[in-house]
Amino acid sequence: MKDFLSTLQKTVKPQTSPVAVKLFKETHFDGKAKVKNKKINICQQIAYSRYYNWPTYITAEDSYCVLGASCCGLIETPERVLNGEVNCNVYQKDIHAASNMQRLMPRIDENIQGVLTYSLERPVENIQPDVIVMYVNSAQAMRFVQAFLYDKGGEFLMKSSGDAGVCSRGVAEVYKYRKPVLEIPCLGDRRFAMAQDFEIVVGFPFEMMDEVAEGLLSTHKAGIRYPIPFDMVESCSLPDDYTTKESDL
Template sequence: MEQLGHFLATVKETVNPVTQPVGVTMVRDLALIAGKKIRVKGQRLAVCQQIAYSRMYGWSTWADKQTAHCVLGAGCVGLITPPQRVLDGSVNNGIYQQDQAAAAAMQQAMPRLAPDVQGLLTYPLARPVEGIIPDLVVVYVNSAQAMRFVQAFLFHQGGEFTMKSSGDAGVCSRAVAQVALTGEPTVEIPCLGDRRFGMTQDHELCIGIPFSWLERTAEGLAATHKAGIRYPVPFQIPSGCDLPPDYITAEGDC
């Protein structure tokens, strides 16, 4: 699809993330994937692990309610109805929060899709599963690259970019569920599970972009790049830097 190609080319030129942008499709009709070739399926995987396979290895992945391994992620992306131990905060009581009330408050604020998703499909955006259009795109970046995306998001409309985080269920709740619910892009801090089981590095943030925003994001990246806002940010390298005397070229050096 021309739109995906333009987005990928622009991201490569202006931001150049280390790992691949990932397409994410919430499949509600299994007929959509009938006969499709999917590299990783039938394994018990968390959402963050699916995205890791796609962004790092370039593999497509599939998980449904039988194979979704993380109850938080499965509940966020609509594969299952979150069980009571999640909704009442029991899973994070005394770990992320000091008491049951605080734990429940965090869970109640977490974005979640309705439990009508038959399966979550992820794939490298450069090589989507045949005939599949992504609902959204997830890109892992460093903080300077995240800055460039925020600048792109605000290029047409100005204002400010608001980021929300719970410190848990990062990519599944914010970069997937929140983006799907609001139709707006997000920047999120990857959670502990993403770092431990999805190989996410300390410097990485995740960006979630709805499909409808891909073209305007590419336009914002290209326009701000053309205006001189570049990544990597060029340092001001001094002329005549302060070297020890014997290291400085002299008149007799030739």
Template sequence: MLCQNKFLQVVEDYIRPLTYPVAVKLIKEGEDFPAKTRFPKDVAGRWALCQGISMARRVGWKVGFRREDHSCIVAMMIFGYEEEPEAVKEGEIVYPYYAETAEAGKKTQEMTPRLPLDSVKGIVAAPLAKADFAADVVLVYGNSAQIIRLVQGALYRNGGKIDSSFTGRGACGSEIVVPYQTQECKVIIPGGGERVFAHTADDELVFAIPACKLDEVAFGVETTHKSGIARIPTPFMGMRAEPMYPEKYYEVAKQFGIED
């Protein structure tokens, strides 16, 4: 939990996202949901998982998902609540919406991340500042300038690059399952469903950090900020330049004695 607190402080000081960083935990069999968790079915009806994450980051709720809380069949398959039916394996829910042919849809479906069947019984998401549990993954939503600062922080200690892949759908899998399984940081472009249902803004990206990388990313962000190489807000060089004005302004400037 100490690393979560340190990471939160660094993000608040140096990244300054518009919404709360979100702690996400996969609840295994035999584990209980944290106290005061709100469940969609008890509050409003079934939700898509992305809606719960949005409620955590925008409203500050601690939101839990049991099987009965899910409305999104894609998320249910991604998180191992259900096996993929044969039609899904053949690409029939990707085609015709995101693919020209069922064959193309099948290729996209094969790239969809997933947890083993029945490997988790639930998911809980909460603002990192209020999380009374150890997160498996932390999500930070931000614009491209903020996300690239997190990329720079993640690479500061060991170098390399951030590998991410995109299918335009099922972003909850890329945000949670992929970093959980690979134990690597990822950049995610939110999918169409997350924009429609969870009101994710057009300019928002996501940076996902597995718990084991929180210290490393926090250290890198703080150190690169203090070096002055990159910061939020971006320190545009143009702010230091002498402005150029219309020609007639310079005639008046001469009268004021400020024209060289």
């Protein structure tokens, strides 16, 4: 864990902490959490952990957003969500288009009892996370794509619904398919969980941590650096009065 965090600081320099997400299937988390038994969204859980390093834990009863709760397996997806009622005439023009979007949205099929989030900088004892979630800018996202492709090459494909960003893609898709994702934070994440205009969600399975670190570090050593160094020109076209002259020396 320390090696991964040190690699992040050397190669990517994220503004907020990477967040570990643990999904409890058969039991509940019985440890201490700064935020617990409070009505919040999945994206807000992640915000507490990435901004403040606070551990959070919610159950179905605590999960405020029906999309986040159903995507992460806390509840069975309600019919009004599956049939597109919730997003009809909001995100899509009719019920057919709305239900088509919901049909393709990643959801965890298992019955999840609770969702724990915490900062990787403050690990929770005896807990191994399922998913790692980070918020980065586009240049840092590029570095992660390069890290994901370092071992096997190929191409990185990104999917998005423009809604339920971090819960459906950053958590559910990664958990379900055990592959890394990039996603655009949704409206709720921005309004209620402080996602910034420039941020992109990066998610990957916990078991990929060493592979991601190797990809970041190896490409860094090969000369792909963040922040990206600009190619500075040797001379500038300044107005005559702003230019240092021989008489000024």
